[in-house]
Amino acid sequence: MTGRWLLPFFLAALPLAAQTSTQWVLEQSTLSYHMSHPMHEVDGISHAAKGKGTCHAGQCDFLIGVPVKTFDSGDTNRDLHMLESTRGAQFPMVVVRTQFPESATSSPTVYADLEVQFAGQTAHFQHVPFQRIAQGSEVRITGTVPVTCSDFKIDRPSFLTVPIKNEIPVRVDMTWHSN
Amino acid sequence: MKLDAATIAVCGLICSLCSPQVNAQSLTLSGSVTAAATAQPIDQATVTATRSDNAATVSAETGADGKYVLQDMAPGIYTVTVKADHFAAKNANIGLSAESHTLDISLNELPNAPSAPSMEDLGFSAQQTQANPQLQTTLARRTEMLKIHQRLGLITTIPMAAAVITGPMAKAKGKNGETIKEPTQANLDFHAALGGATTALYFSTAYFAIAAPRVAGTQKHGAIRWHEALAFIHGPGMVLTPVLGYMAYKQENAGEKVHGIASAHGTVAYITSASYGAAIVAVSWPIHWKFWEKQ
Numbered sequence: 274m275t276g277r278w279l280l281p282f283f284l285a286a287l288p289l290a291a292q293t294s295t296q297w298v299l300e301q302s303t304l305s306y307h308m309s310h311p312m313h314e315v316d317g318i319s320h321a322a323k324g325k326g327t328c329h330a331g332q333c334d335f336l337i338g339v340p341v342k343t344f345d346s347g348d349t350n351r352d353l354h355m356l357e358s359t360r361g362a363q364f365p366m367v368v369v370r371t372q373f374p375e376s377a378t379s380s381p382t383v384y385a386d387l388e389v390q391f392a393g394q395t396a397h398f399q400h401v402p403f404q405r406i407a408q409g410s411e412v413r414i415t416g417t418v419p420v421t422c423s424d425f426k427i428d429r430p431s432f433l434t435v436p437i438k439n440e441i442p443v444r445v446d447m448t449w450h451s452n
Numbered sequence: 453m454k455l456d457a458a459t460i461a462v463c464g465l466i467c468s469l470c471s472p473q474v475n476a477q478s479l480t481l482s483g484s485v486t487a488a489a490t491a492q493p494i495d496q497a498t499v500t501a502t503r504s505d506n507a508a509t510v511s512a513e514t515g516a517d518g519k520y521v522l523q524d525m526a527p528g529i530y531t532v533t534v535k536a537d538h539f540a541a542k543n544a545n546i547g548l549s550a551e552s553h554t555l556d557i558s559l560n561e562l563p564n565a566p567s568a569p570s571m572e573d574l575g576f577s578a579q580q581t582q583a584n585p586q587l588q589t590t591l592a593r594r595t596e597m598l599k600i601h602q603r604l605g606l607i608t609t610i611p612m613a614a615a616v617i618t619g620p621m622a623k624a625k626g627k628n629g630e631t632i633k634e635p636t637q638a639n640l641d642f643h644a645a646l647g648g649a650t651t652a653l654y655f656s657t658a659y660f661a662i663a664a665p666r667v668a669g670t671q672k673h674g675a676i677r678w679h680e681a682l683a684f685i686h687g688p689g690m691v692l693t694p695v696l697g698y699m700a701y702k703q704e705n706a707g708e709k710v711h712g713i714a715s716a717h718g719t720v721a722y723i724t725s726a727s728y729g730a731a732i733v734a735v736s737w738p739i740h741w742k743f744w745e746k747q
Contacts, residue, residue: 314740323576325569334568340580348674350735353667354598357591362584368571433602433736 295451297335299324300411302447304339306420308346309438317346317355326449328375337369337447341391358430364393381405387418396424403445411450418443481522481546481553485514485534488558493518497536497559501546504529534559538567587667594665601660605732608653615646616725619718622704640704647697654690654728658683678734682727689724696720 302322308315324337341361346352356362368390377383383405387398403416421439422429429436485497499520500511505528514520514536527548532555535541539559546555571581622643672680699714710717733739 310740312736312739323574325573327567327569336569336571336574338571338574338576340576346674348676349670349672350598350676350679351674353591353670354595357588357595360588362587362591365583366571366576366581372568431599433606434599 295328297326297449297451300448300450305444306441308441310432311435315346317344319343331375333373333375335371339367340365341367354430359392359427367391392425392427394425411448414447416445479525479548479551481525483555484518486518486558488560494536497534500533501530590665597660597664601657604653604657608657611646611649612725615650618643644701647694651694675734675737679731682731685727686724689720693721693724
Protein backbone atom coordinates (compact mmCIF):
# COMPACT_ATOMS: atom_id res chain seq x y z
CA MET A 274 0.00 0.00 0.00
CA THR A 275 2.18 2.53 -0.06
CA GLY A 276 0.17 3.65 -1.77
CA ARG A 277 1.44 5.71 -0.30
CA TRP A 278 3.09 7.54 -1.74
CA LEU A 279 2.49 10.22 -2.22
CA LEU A 280 3.02 12.79 -2.79
CA PRO A 281 4.35 15.18 -2.21
CA PHE A 282 5.45 18.35 -1.92
CA PHE A 283 5.61 21.50 -1.18
CA LEU A 284 6.28 24.71 -0.91
CA ALA A 285 6.41 28.10 -0.98
CA ALA A 286 8.90 30.33 -0.05
CA LEU A 287 8.58 33.64 0.73
CA PRO A 288 11.15 36.07 1.20
CA LEU A 289 11.09 39.10 3.06
CA ALA A 290 12.67 42.12 1.91
CA ALA A 291 11.75 43.98 -1.18
CA GLN A 292 15.02 44.05 -2.94
CA THR A 293 15.66 44.75 -6.56
CA SER A 294 16.82 41.24 -7.32
CA THR A 295 17.12 38.48 -4.76
CA GLN A 296 18.07 34.85 -5.21
CA TRP A 297 16.75 32.27 -2.78
CA VAL A 298 18.01 28.75 -2.21
CA LEU A 299 16.28 26.02 -0.28
CA GLU A 300 18.70 25.11 2.49
CA GLN A 301 16.83 22.30 4.20
CA SER A 302 13.39 20.87 4.11
CA THR A 303 11.07 18.31 5.54
CA LEU A 304 8.11 17.39 3.42
CA SER A 305 5.71 14.78 4.68
CA TYR A 306 2.46 13.37 3.43
CA HIS A 307 -0.05 11.92 5.84
CA MET A 308 -2.07 8.92 4.87
CA SER A 309 -5.10 7.58 6.72
CA HIS A 310 -6.34 4.02 6.56
CA PRO A 311 -8.81 2.39 8.93
CA MET A 312 -5.92 0.45 10.42
CA HIS A 313 -3.10 2.89 9.86
CA GLU A 314 -1.96 6.45 10.26
CA VAL A 315 1.20 6.79 8.22
CA ASP A 316 3.55 9.66 7.42
CA GLY A 317 5.95 9.55 4.50
CA ILE A 318 8.86 11.93 4.87
CA SER A 319 11.40 13.35 2.44
CA HIS A 320 14.34 15.64 3.10
CA ALA A 321 15.46 15.59 -0.53
CA ALA A 322 13.67 18.64 -1.90
CA LYS A 323 15.64 21.24 -3.77
CA GLY A 324 14.40 24.71 -4.55
CA LYS A 325 15.33 28.06 -5.91
CA GLY A 326 13.62 31.39 -6.13
CA THR A 327 14.17 34.74 -7.71
CA CYS A 328 12.58 38.01 -6.83
CA HIS A 329 12.92 40.81 -9.31
CA ALA A 330 11.08 44.03 -9.83
CA GLY A 331 8.62 43.18 -7.12
CA GLN A 332 7.77 39.74 -8.51
CA CYS A 333 8.93 36.41 -7.10
CA ASP A 334 9.21 33.06 -8.90
CA PHE A 335 9.87 29.95 -6.88
CA LEU A 336 10.47 26.39 -7.99
CA ILE A 337 10.73 23.33 -5.78
CA GLY A 338 11.39 19.77 -6.84
CA VAL A 339 11.49 16.53 -4.91
CA PRO A 340 11.90 12.96 -6.20
CA VAL A 341 8.83 10.86 -5.42
CA LYS A 342 10.95 7.88 -4.44
CA THR A 343 12.65 9.80 -1.62
CA PHE A 344 9.53 9.70 0.55
CA ASP A 345 10.07 7.17 3.30
CA SER A 346 7.10 5.90 5.28
CA GLY A 347 9.16 3.46 7.34
CA ASP A 348 8.35 0.41 5.26
CA THR A 349 9.86 -0.56 1.93
CA ASN A 350 6.83 -2.44 0.75
CA ARG A 351 4.54 0.50 1.42
CA ASP A 352 6.88 2.93 -0.30
CA LEU A 353 7.09 0.79 -3.42
CA HIS A 354 3.32 0.55 -3.50
CA MET A 355 3.22 4.32 -3.16
CA LEU A 356 5.67 4.69 -6.00
CA GLU A 357 3.50 2.49 -8.18
CA SER A 358 0.23 4.18 -7.28
CA THR A 359 1.61 7.64 -7.95
CA ARG A 360 3.22 6.56 -11.22
CA GLY A 361 6.47 7.64 -9.63
CA ALA A 362 8.71 5.70 -12.01
CA GLN A 363 7.14 7.33 -15.04
CA PHE A 364 6.86 10.75 -13.40
CA PRO A 365 9.70 10.70 -10.89
CA MET A 366 9.53 14.29 -9.72
CA VAL A 367 7.09 16.37 -7.78
CA VAL A 368 7.45 19.93 -9.02
CA VAL A 369 5.94 22.94 -7.33
CA ARG A 370 5.87 26.42 -8.82
CA THR A 371 4.58 29.58 -7.32
CA GLN A 372 4.61 33.25 -8.16
CA PHE A 373 3.64 36.12 -5.95
CA PRO A 374 4.35 39.77 -5.54
CA GLU A 375 7.29 40.45 -3.31
CA SER A 376 5.15 42.80 -1.29
CA ALA A 377 2.98 39.87 -0.22
CA THR A 378 5.81 38.33 1.73
CA SER A 379 6.15 40.74 4.58
CA SER A 380 3.43 39.36 6.81
CA PRO A 381 3.80 36.39 9.17
CA THR A 382 1.29 34.48 7.08
CA VAL A 383 1.89 34.25 3.37
CA TYR A 384 -0.81 33.04 1.01
CA ALA A 385 0.55 31.33 -2.07
CA ASP A 386 -1.03 29.98 -5.22
CA LEU A 387 0.69 26.72 -6.04
CA GLU A 388 1.02 24.81 -9.25
CA VAL A 389 1.92 21.23 -8.44
CA GLN A 390 3.00 18.68 -11.02
CA PHE A 391 2.74 15.17 -9.68
CA ALA A 392 1.91 11.74 -11.03
CA GLY A 393 1.69 13.15 -14.54
CA GLN A 394 -0.99 15.64 -13.57
CA THR A 395 -0.96 19.31 -12.73
CA ALA A 396 -3.10 20.67 -9.92
CA HIS A 397 -3.49 24.19 -8.62
CA PHE A 398 -3.93 25.07 -4.97
CA GLN A 399 -5.11 28.58 -4.38
CA HIS A 400 -4.46 30.78 -1.42
CA VAL A 401 -2.57 28.21 0.66
CA PRO A 402 -1.44 29.77 3.95
CA PHE A 403 2.15 29.41 5.07
CA GLN A 404 3.69 30.67 8.26
CA ARG A 405 6.85 32.69 7.74
CA ILE A 406 9.52 33.18 10.37
CA ALA A 407 12.53 35.32 9.49
CA GLN A 408 15.80 34.22 11.04
CA GLY A 409 18.56 36.52 9.86
CA SER A 410 19.17 35.89 6.20
CA GLU A 411 17.04 32.78 6.39
CA VAL A 412 13.32 32.39 6.24
CA ARG A 413 11.49 29.38 7.61
CA ILE A 414 8.26 28.48 5.91
CA THR A 415 5.77 26.02 7.36
CA GLY A 416 2.32 25.03 6.23
CA THR A 417 0.14 22.28 4.88
CA VAL A 418 -0.96 21.75 1.30
CA PRO A 419 -4.41 20.11 1.15
CA VAL A 420 -3.55 17.47 -1.42
CA THR A 421 -5.95 14.70 -2.34
CA CYS A 422 -5.51 11.59 -4.44
CA SER A 423 -8.22 12.71 -6.80
CA ASP A 424 -6.37 15.97 -7.48
CA PHE A 425 -3.83 13.90 -9.38
CA LYS A 426 -6.08 11.08 -10.59
CA ILE A 427 -4.33 8.60 -8.31
CA ASP A 428 -6.09 5.36 -7.60
CA ARG A 429 -6.12 5.20 -3.84
CA PRO A 430 -3.76 2.53 -2.58
CA SER A 431 -5.31 -0.18 -0.51
CA PHE A 432 -4.20 -2.42 2.30
CA LEU A 433 -6.00 -5.61 3.18
CA THR A 434 -8.36 -4.67 0.35
CA VAL A 435 -9.38 -1.39 2.06
CA PRO A 436 -8.32 1.86 0.31
CA ILE A 437 -6.80 4.81 2.12
CA LYS A 438 -8.64 8.09 2.54
CA ASN A 439 -8.63 10.47 -0.38
CA GLU A 440 -6.97 13.23 1.62
CA ILE A 441 -3.20 13.09 1.82
CA PRO A 442 -2.23 16.47 3.24
CA VAL A 443 1.38 17.43 2.74
CA ARG A 444 3.15 19.17 5.57
CA VAL A 445 5.88 21.60 4.56
CA ASP A 446 8.78 22.80 6.67
CA MET A 447 11.44 24.61 4.68
CA THR A 448 14.29 26.93 5.38
CA TRP A 449 15.31 29.32 2.61
CA HIS A 450 18.49 31.29 2.40
CA SER A 451 18.97 34.43 0.37
CA ASN A 452 22.19 35.09 -1.48
CA MET B 453 15.14 45.52 -44.33
CA LYS B 454 13.85 47.56 -41.44
CA LEU B 455 10.82 49.63 -42.30
CA ASP B 456 9.42 52.63 -40.66
CA ALA B 457 6.22 51.38 -39.13
CA ALA B 458 4.30 54.63 -39.58
CA THR B 459 5.20 54.82 -43.27
CA ILE B 460 4.12 51.26 -43.79
CA ALA B 461 0.90 51.86 -41.97
CA VAL B 462 -0.04 54.90 -44.04
CA CYS B 463 0.92 53.32 -47.34
CA GLY B 464 -0.86 50.15 -46.49
CA LEU B 465 -4.00 51.95 -45.51
CA ILE B 466 -4.05 53.99 -48.72
CA CYS B 467 -3.42 50.93 -50.83
CA SER B 468 -6.08 48.94 -49.12
CA LEU B 469 -8.65 51.69 -49.58
CA CYS B 470 -7.76 52.17 -53.24
CA SER B 471 -7.68 48.51 -54.10
CA PRO B 472 -10.78 46.80 -52.81
CA GLN B 473 -10.02 43.77 -54.91
CA VAL B 474 -7.21 42.78 -52.58
CA ASN B 475 -9.66 42.14 -49.75
CA ALA B 476 -10.01 38.61 -50.88
CA GLN B 477 -6.29 38.05 -50.85
CA SER B 478 -4.42 35.95 -48.30
CA LEU B 479 -1.36 37.88 -47.28
CA THR B 480 1.84 37.00 -45.53
CA LEU B 481 3.86 39.00 -43.04
CA SER B 482 7.33 37.74 -42.28
CA GLY B 483 10.55 38.99 -40.82
CA SER B 484 13.02 38.46 -38.04
CA VAL B 485 13.34 39.34 -34.37
CA THR B 486 16.79 40.19 -33.04
CA ALA B 487 18.40 41.56 -29.91
CA ALA B 488 19.07 45.25 -30.35
CA ALA B 489 22.42 45.16 -28.58
CA THR B 490 23.91 42.11 -30.27
CA ALA B 491 21.84 41.61 -33.44
CA GLN B 492 21.56 37.99 -32.41
CA PRO B 493 18.33 36.27 -33.44
CA ILE B 494 15.85 35.69 -30.62
CA ASP B 495 14.35 32.23 -30.44
CA GLN B 496 10.77 31.61 -29.30
CA ALA B 497 9.71 35.22 -29.46
CA THR B 498 5.96 35.54 -29.89
CA VAL B 499 4.82 37.76 -32.77
CA THR B 500 1.14 38.68 -32.72
CA ALA B 501 -0.62 40.81 -35.33
CA THR B 502 -3.97 42.32 -34.29
CA ARG B 503 -6.18 43.81 -36.97
CA SER B 504 -7.39 47.25 -35.95
CA ASP B 505 -10.93 47.05 -37.30
CA ASN B 506 -12.07 43.70 -35.95
CA ALA B 507 -9.37 42.66 -33.44
CA ALA B 508 -8.68 39.46 -35.34
CA THR B 509 -5.26 38.11 -34.44
CA VAL B 510 -2.63 36.00 -36.10
CA SER B 511 0.44 34.88 -34.20
CA ALA B 512 3.58 32.82 -34.59
CA GLU B 513 6.79 32.06 -32.76
CA THR B 514 10.25 32.71 -34.09
CA GLY B 515 12.57 29.83 -34.76
CA ALA B 516 16.17 29.47 -33.72
CA ASP B 517 17.11 31.82 -36.58
CA GLY B 518 14.79 34.48 -35.17
CA LYS B 519 12.53 34.39 -38.21
CA TYR B 520 8.74 34.31 -38.16
CA VAL B 521 5.94 34.06 -40.72
CA LEU B 522 2.34 35.18 -40.23
CA GLN B 523 0.08 33.69 -42.88
CA ASP B 524 -3.50 33.95 -44.06
CA MET B 525 -3.82 37.62 -43.22
CA ALA B 526 -6.37 39.90 -44.83
CA PRO B 527 -5.49 43.40 -46.05
CA GLY B 528 -5.79 46.05 -43.38
CA ILE B 529 -4.00 47.85 -40.62
CA TYR B 530 -2.38 45.73 -37.92
CA THR B 531 -0.66 46.28 -34.64
CA VAL B 532 2.22 43.87 -34.38
CA THR B 533 3.35 42.97 -30.85
CA VAL B 534 6.58 41.11 -30.20
CA LYS B 535 7.31 39.51 -26.83
CA ALA B 536 10.26 37.44 -25.68
CA ASP B 537 11.60 36.37 -22.31
CA HIS B 538 14.09 38.82 -20.84
CA PHE B 539 13.33 41.45 -23.48
CA ALA B 540 11.06 44.46 -23.40
CA ALA B 541 7.99 43.95 -25.57
CA LYS B 542 7.63 46.13 -28.66
CA ASN B 543 4.65 47.21 -30.78
CA ALA B 544 4.59 48.34 -34.40
CA ASN B 545 1.77 49.30 -36.76
CA ILE B 546 1.70 48.06 -40.33
CA GLY B 547 -0.73 48.18 -43.20
CA LEU B 548 -0.98 45.15 -45.42
CA SER B 549 -1.96 45.62 -49.03
CA ALA B 550 0.19 43.32 -51.09
CA GLU B 551 0.80 39.64 -50.96
CA SER B 552 3.97 39.81 -48.95
CA HIS B 553 5.33 42.16 -46.34
CA THR B 554 8.48 42.11 -44.31
CA LEU B 555 8.87 43.53 -40.83
CA ASP B 556 12.10 43.10 -38.90
CA ILE B 557 12.03 44.03 -35.25
CA SER B 558 14.78 44.44 -32.68
CA LEU B 559 14.11 44.14 -28.95
CA ASN B 560 15.90 45.72 -26.05
CA GLU B 561 17.04 43.38 -23.31
CA LEU B 562 15.63 44.00 -19.84
CA PRO B 563 18.33 45.13 -17.43
CA ASN B 564 19.48 42.42 -15.03
CA ALA B 565 16.34 40.42 -15.50
CA PRO B 566 16.83 37.13 -13.69
CA SER B 567 15.09 34.20 -15.23
CA ALA B 568 12.58 32.16 -13.29
CA PRO B 569 14.23 29.04 -11.90
CA SER B 570 14.12 25.95 -14.04
CA MET B 571 14.44 22.28 -13.13
CA GLU B 572 17.99 22.34 -14.45
CA ASP B 573 18.80 24.98 -11.87
CA LEU B 574 17.87 22.67 -9.02
CA GLY B 575 20.71 20.26 -9.69
CA PHE B 576 18.93 16.93 -9.71
CA SER B 577 20.74 14.15 -11.54
CA ALA B 578 19.40 12.76 -14.79
CA GLN B 579 18.82 9.47 -13.03
CA GLN B 580 16.50 11.18 -10.59
CA THR B 581 14.48 13.06 -13.15
CA GLN B 582 14.28 10.63 -16.07
CA ALA B 583 11.15 8.57 -16.54
CA ASN B 584 11.52 4.81 -16.34
CA PRO B 585 8.47 3.21 -17.97
CA GLN B 586 9.96 -0.26 -17.55
CA LEU B 587 10.18 0.21 -13.80
CA GLN B 588 6.61 1.47 -13.76
CA THR B 589 5.51 -1.70 -15.51
CA THR B 590 7.45 -3.79 -13.02
CA LEU B 591 5.90 -1.95 -10.09
CA ALA B 592 2.42 -2.40 -11.51
CA ARG B 593 2.91 -6.13 -11.90
CA ARG B 594 4.42 -6.34 -8.44
CA THR B 595 1.50 -4.50 -6.88
CA GLU B 596 -1.02 -6.68 -8.68
CA MET B 597 0.63 -9.88 -7.51
CA LEU B 598 0.96 -8.66 -3.93
CA LYS B 599 -2.70 -7.70 -3.86
CA ILE B 600 -3.55 -11.28 -4.80
CA HIS B 601 -1.06 -12.42 -2.15
CA GLN B 602 -2.89 -10.34 0.46
CA ARG B 603 -6.33 -11.59 -0.50
CA LEU B 604 -5.32 -15.22 -0.64
CA GLY B 605 -3.44 -14.80 2.62
CA LEU B 606 -6.54 -13.54 4.37
CA ILE B 607 -8.69 -16.28 2.86
CA THR B 608 -6.18 -18.87 4.04
CA THR B 609 -6.77 -17.88 7.65
CA ILE B 610 -10.31 -19.28 7.45
CA PRO B 611 -9.54 -22.96 6.81
CA MET B 612 -6.39 -22.63 8.89
CA ALA B 613 -8.35 -21.47 11.93
CA ALA B 614 -10.97 -24.14 11.31
CA ALA B 615 -8.29 -26.82 11.07
CA VAL B 616 -6.74 -25.68 14.32
CA ILE B 617 -10.12 -25.73 16.02
CA THR B 618 -11.10 -29.13 14.69
CA GLY B 619 -7.70 -30.67 15.39
CA PRO B 620 -8.46 -31.69 18.97
CA MET B 621 -11.85 -33.04 17.87
CA ALA B 622 -10.27 -35.28 15.27
CA LYS B 623 -9.47 -37.61 18.07
CA ALA B 624 -12.63 -36.98 20.00
CA LYS B 625 -12.87 -37.99 23.59
CA GLY B 626 -16.00 -38.79 25.47
CA LYS B 627 -16.96 -37.22 28.77
CA ASN B 628 -15.05 -39.86 30.63
CA GLY B 629 -11.94 -39.47 28.52
CA GLU B 630 -12.68 -42.47 26.33
CA THR B 631 -12.10 -42.24 22.62
CA ILE B 632 -15.34 -42.08 20.70
CA LYS B 633 -15.33 -44.61 17.89
CA GLU B 634 -18.06 -42.83 15.98
CA PRO B 635 -17.99 -40.25 14.49
CA THR B 636 -14.21 -40.05 15.00
CA GLN B 637 -13.65 -41.02 11.40
CA ALA B 638 -15.82 -38.19 10.18
CA ASN B 639 -13.97 -35.72 12.38
CA LEU B 640 -10.65 -36.93 11.06
CA ASP B 641 -11.73 -36.60 7.45
CA PHE B 642 -13.15 -33.14 8.01
CA HIS B 643 -9.98 -32.03 9.74
CA ALA B 644 -7.85 -33.52 6.98
CA ALA B 645 -9.92 -31.72 4.35
CA LEU B 646 -9.46 -28.41 6.14
CA GLY B 647 -5.74 -29.07 6.41
CA GLY B 648 -5.55 -29.85 2.72
CA ALA B 649 -7.41 -26.68 1.79
CA THR B 650 -5.16 -24.66 4.08
CA THR B 651 -2.06 -26.14 2.52
CA ALA B 652 -3.23 -25.48 -1.03
CA LEU B 653 -4.22 -21.88 -0.26
CA TYR B 654 -1.05 -21.26 1.70
CA PHE B 655 1.27 -22.24 -1.12
CA SER B 656 -0.82 -20.35 -3.63
CA THR B 657 -0.45 -17.32 -1.39
CA ALA B 658 3.27 -17.86 -1.10
CA TYR B 659 3.64 -18.16 -4.85
CA PHE B 660 2.31 -14.66 -5.48
CA ALA B 661 4.75 -13.19 -2.97
CA ILE B 662 7.75 -15.14 -4.19
CA ALA B 663 7.02 -14.54 -7.88
CA ALA B 664 6.29 -10.83 -7.49
CA PRO B 665 9.02 -8.88 -9.31
CA ARG B 666 11.79 -7.48 -7.15
CA VAL B 667 12.88 -3.88 -7.55
CA ALA B 668 16.63 -3.67 -7.93
CA GLY B 669 18.53 -1.49 -5.51
CA THR B 670 15.83 -1.52 -2.86
CA GLN B 671 17.04 -1.94 0.71
CA LYS B 672 14.25 -3.48 2.70
CA HIS B 673 13.34 -1.96 6.01
CA GLY B 674 10.31 -1.69 8.23
CA ALA B 675 7.56 -4.16 9.03
CA ILE B 676 8.02 -6.08 5.81
CA ARG B 677 11.24 -7.53 7.19
CA TRP B 678 9.40 -9.10 10.12
CA HIS B 679 6.71 -10.33 7.77
CA GLU B 680 9.30 -12.07 5.63
CA ALA B 681 11.34 -13.36 8.57
CA LEU B 682 8.29 -15.10 10.03
CA ALA B 683 7.91 -16.96 6.75
CA PHE B 684 10.99 -18.92 7.75
CA ILE B 685 8.89 -20.35 10.56
CA HIS B 686 5.48 -20.86 9.03
CA GLY B 687 6.93 -21.89 5.65
CA PRO B 688 8.66 -25.05 6.91
CA GLY B 689 5.76 -25.47 9.32
CA MET B 690 3.32 -25.63 6.45
CA VAL B 691 5.42 -28.37 4.89
CA LEU B 692 5.80 -30.35 8.08
CA THR B 693 2.25 -30.02 9.35
CA PRO B 694 0.50 -31.90 6.53
CA VAL B 695 3.25 -34.52 6.41
CA LEU B 696 2.96 -35.19 10.12
CA GLY B 697 -0.78 -34.96 9.85
CA TYR B 698 -0.82 -37.61 7.15
CA MET B 699 1.28 -39.88 9.33
CA ALA B 700 -1.01 -39.31 12.28
CA TYR B 701 -4.05 -39.89 10.06
CA LYS B 702 -2.70 -43.25 8.94
CA GLN B 703 -1.91 -44.28 12.50
CA GLU B 704 -5.37 -43.28 13.65
CA ASN B 705 -6.98 -45.20 10.82
CA ALA B 706 -4.90 -48.22 11.70
CA GLY B 707 -6.37 -48.11 15.15
CA GLU B 708 -3.06 -47.10 16.63
CA LYS B 709 -2.40 -44.40 19.09
CA VAL B 710 -0.56 -41.59 17.36
CA HIS B 711 3.09 -42.03 18.14
CA GLY B 712 6.57 -41.03 17.03
CA ILE B 713 7.17 -37.76 15.23
CA ALA B 714 3.55 -37.83 14.08
CA SER B 715 2.58 -36.90 17.60
CA ALA B 716 4.24 -33.52 16.98
CA HIS B 717 1.62 -32.70 14.34
CA GLY B 718 -0.50 -30.65 16.68
CA THR B 719 2.40 -28.72 18.18
CA VAL B 720 3.87 -27.93 14.78
CA ALA B 721 0.46 -26.86 13.54
CA TYR B 722 -0.01 -24.48 16.46
CA ILE B 723 3.42 -22.93 15.97
CA THR B 724 2.81 -22.60 12.26
CA SER B 725 -0.57 -20.97 12.75
CA ALA B 726 0.77 -18.61 15.40
CA SER B 727 3.67 -17.47 13.23
CA TYR B 728 1.33 -17.07 10.27
CA GLY B 729 -0.93 -14.84 12.32
CA ALA B 730 2.06 -12.91 13.59
CA ALA B 731 3.19 -12.35 10.00
CA ILE B 732 -0.15 -10.77 9.17
CA VAL B 733 0.04 -8.56 12.24
CA ALA B 734 3.64 -7.62 11.44
CA VAL B 735 2.88 -6.41 7.96
CA SER B 736 -0.05 -4.43 9.34
CA TRP B 737 2.03 -2.77 12.02
CA PRO B 738 1.65 -0.19 13.44
CA ILE B 739 -2.03 -0.83 13.79
CA HIS B 740 -4.19 2.17 14.51
CA TRP B 741 -6.12 1.03 17.56
CA LYS B 742 -9.68 2.17 17.90
CA PHE B 743 -9.89 2.47 14.13
CA TRP B 744 -13.59 1.83 14.50
CA GLU B 745 -13.89 5.28 16.05
CA LYS B 746 -12.55 7.02 12.96
CA GLN B 747 -14.82 9.21 10.96
